Amino acid sequence: MTTVPTAIDEPPAASERRFWRPPGFVRFVLRRLAALVLLTLGITAVAFVLTQLVPSNAVATNLGEQAAGDPAAVQAFKHHYGLDRPLPVRYAIYLDHLVHGDLGQSSLTHDAVTHDLGQFIPATGELALYSVLFAAIVGIGFGTVAALRRNRPTDHLLRVASLAGISMPTFWIALVALYVGFFKLGWFPGAERLDPGVSPPPSVTGLYTIDALIAGKFSLFVQALHHLILPALVLAAFNVSLLTRFTRSAVLEVIGNDYVRAARAKGLPERVVVVRYILRAALPSVITVLGLVFANVLTGAVLVEKIFSWPGIGQYAYEAAVNLDVPAIAGVSIFVAVVYVTINFIVDVLYGVIDPRIRIT
Amino acid sequence: MSVLAVESLRVKLPIPGGDVTIVDGVDYDVQPGEVFGIAGESGSGKTISMLALLGLLPEHSTVEGTALFAGKELIGMPRRELRDIAGRDLAMVFQDPFTSLHPMLTVGRQLSEHVRRHLHLDRHAAEERAVELLEDVRIPDPRAALRAYPHHFSGGMRQRIAIAIALACRPKLLIADEPTTALDVTVQAGILRLLDRLRREQDLAVILITHDLGVLSSIADRVSVFYAGRVVESGARGDVLQHPRHPYTRALLDALPHPEAAKERPLVAIGGSPPTPGHIPSGCSFHTRCTHAVDSCRVDVPELRAVSDRRLACPVDPFSA
Incomplete structure (x- = not known):
């Protein structure tokens, strides 16, 4: 019966002496960064090929009627944009222009696409920022509460609400919100980033709310925020529901873990157990969804900006698409894709920050 | 004075379609500085009876009985008060170190x-x-x-x-729930020696829960054997493990690999399997697997009575000295 020797002192057995490795977090980030660069290159290739496949005639759309009839002008135009060269060479030229910040000229605005993007991106950025912020705070909060109150009335209520939010299409919510909030109740403005005739604050970030605060114009900040509320909430509706559902299941997955029980056995207050032990462990799955939410907001922006006359990238993309403005379409595609890839990169790095086990693999 | 005195502890857990009794009236006490061993197969209510003390049971569980810890009643203590005792005077180590650390x-x-x-x-x-x-x-x-x-x-x-x-936080009592089960044998020995040294140095009482009587034989002072949510035999380690009197304790020991006697004595498995909560046999819950059972075992629930050097819940007492 004496399976255990009874000596008093106990150096750890050799099998116990395995030790830890250095964190290597920098290496982890660099590797993800390299992947980011490769992905971006791939995206430009796809965007370029797509522009070549679109049945639009660059000569006809860019040159006037007379110039298009003049073979020398057409030749000069084609030569200037490399249209007389083979596809791979054209791609190389395209890339060359791209790294020099030249996305071509929009056939609709007759401005450089980069100039147009620079004008429209901050509007969308501001809308997306507030929308994602709202969705994250409310969605994660709701999901956590639902999980902690599992199978109680609060949980059931949140389940029904989030199901509704996920089922209703964004454009429909946008129309209803506009009808009720603007037309019927008159609580919110229905269009644009500021009231008509009001000039924006001096541009620093391009985000009116922040620029207004920087300029010290509080009333302008309030007005900009007022204009943001309706479209931001509409854009957030679907994502709040999405985050509620995912957070709930992520929290439920970790809530029964031994380390949660161990934390309670240590006598930690419930608040610490929930935030530090449960939410921390649920965070990786939640962040994955948060990346998705960003993507949803950018996609949803096309419709919502159209409905709320929001002068953002979504409207620009819409106009470009219906008018076959190929350089603009390609420019928007590349911008959106780069945003996606960057968000994915941030999500990857955040995984590593949150979960130390990921840094090693 | 004992560090912990548990009396008629009864725990019911909620399952779909009603409550099921997991711990059915157990009594024990733990003295300062001793290692108190609790043995029994999985499902015998060892762990649940400990979680009940710390208020770590699932929602809607019911706990009855008393558990005096350093003069304070743990059962029914508000969570807020319990939080000041848990982790400070009363600490717990869980079975699997791979899941019990964040x-x-x-x-x-x-x-x-x-x-x-x-x-x-x-x-x-x-x-x-x-x-x-x-x-x-x-x-x-x-x-x-x-x-x-x-x-x-x-x-x-x-x-x-x-x-x-x-x-x-230098607790008075450490509950170690199968602290070596998830580990290699050599590592196990190290952990047990560690516990043994710490309780000597720090005057710590330890409740050591295990299904492995070999573990208890090396460091426990007193031993309680659980079966189907009840204590069937308890007493000093030497008495209980060297001269077991309950047929279940005897069967557990016979099922243990025996380094010295490996050649002469084959291992004897206990027939049948432990009863599942909610399907506990009538009378003595061990009678369906007991080779010494008599007719009355099927009907009468045996009481845990003091007999000479120990407490025993078997009226048949086939191994009395």
Whole structure:
């Protein structure tokens, strides 16, 4: 019966002496960064090929009627944009222009696409920022509460609400919100980033709310925020529901873990157990969804900006698409894709920050 | 005075379609500085009876009986009050060190957060205490270990860390729930010796829960054997393990590999399987698997009675000296 020797002192057995490795977090980030660069290159290739496949005639759309009839002008135009060269060479030229910040000229605005993007991106950025912020705070909060109150009335209520939010299409919510909030109740403005005739604050970030605060114009900040509320909430509706559902299941997955029980056995207050032990462990799955939410907001922006006359990238993309403005379409595609890839990169790095086990693999 | 005195502890857990009794009236007491062993197969209610003390049972569980810990009644104590005792005077080590430490929090954080709360130490003092604790449980390079994460350590090391966490506030009683089950045999021995040394040095009482009587034979002072949520035999280690009188204790010991006697005595498995909660046989719950059962065992629930050197719940008493 004496399976255990009874000596008093106990150096750890050799099998116990395995030790830890250095964190290597920098290496982890660099590797993800390299992947980011490769992905971006791939995206430009796809965007370029797509522009070549679109049945639009660059000569006809860019040159006037007379110039298009003049073979020398057409030749000069084609030569200037490399249209007389083979596809791979054209791609190389395209890339060359791209790294020099030249996305071509929009056939609709007759401005450089980069100039147009620079004008429209901050509007969308501001809308997306507030929308994602709202969705994250409310969605994660709701999901956590639902999980902690599992199978109680609060949980059931949140389940029904989030199901509704996920089922209703964004454009429909946008129309209803506009009808009720603007037309019927008159609580919110229905269009644009500021009231008509009001000039924006001096541009620093391009985000009116922040620029207004920087300029010290509080009333302008309030007005900009007022204009943001309706479209931001509409854009957030679907994502709040999405985050509620995912957070709930992520929290439920970790809530029964031994380390949660161990934390309670240590006598930690419930608040610490929930935030530090449960939410921390649920965070990786939640962040994955948060990346998705960003993507949803950018996609949803096309419709919502159209409905709320929001002068953002979504409207620009819409106009470009219906008018076959190929350089603009390609420019928007590349911008959106780069945003996606960057968000994915941030999500990857955040995984590593949150979960130390990921840094090693 | 005993550190912990448990009387008629009864625990019911909610399952779909009603409650099921897991612990059915157990009594025991733990003296200061002793290792009190609780043995029994899985499902015999060992762990649940401990979780009940710390208020860690699932919602809607019902707990009856009394559990006096340092003069305070634990059963029915409000959560808020219990939080000041749990982790401070009454600590617990869980079975699996791979799941009982949070994978995303540093060892240092998990070692010091409750110390700061319970003992009101500042960051620096708590860190010094953490280093001391890691030295106590023989973790090499304790300062570096504070900044490491659980996955940097092997299973045995993690269990040492879990023990350090449990002992951080110098508790009066440590509940160790199968602390060696998830570990290799050589590592097991190290952990048991560690527990044995710590309770000598710190005058700590330990409740050691295990299904392995071999573990108890090396360090327990007194032993209680659980079967289907009840105590069937309890007494001093030597009495119970050398001269078992309950047929179940005897069967458990016969089922144990015996290094010295391996050649002469084949291992004897206990026939049948432990009853599942909710399907406990009538009378003596062991009678369906007992080779000594008589007719009355099927009907009468045997009481735990004091017989000479121990307490025994078997009126047949086939192995009385």
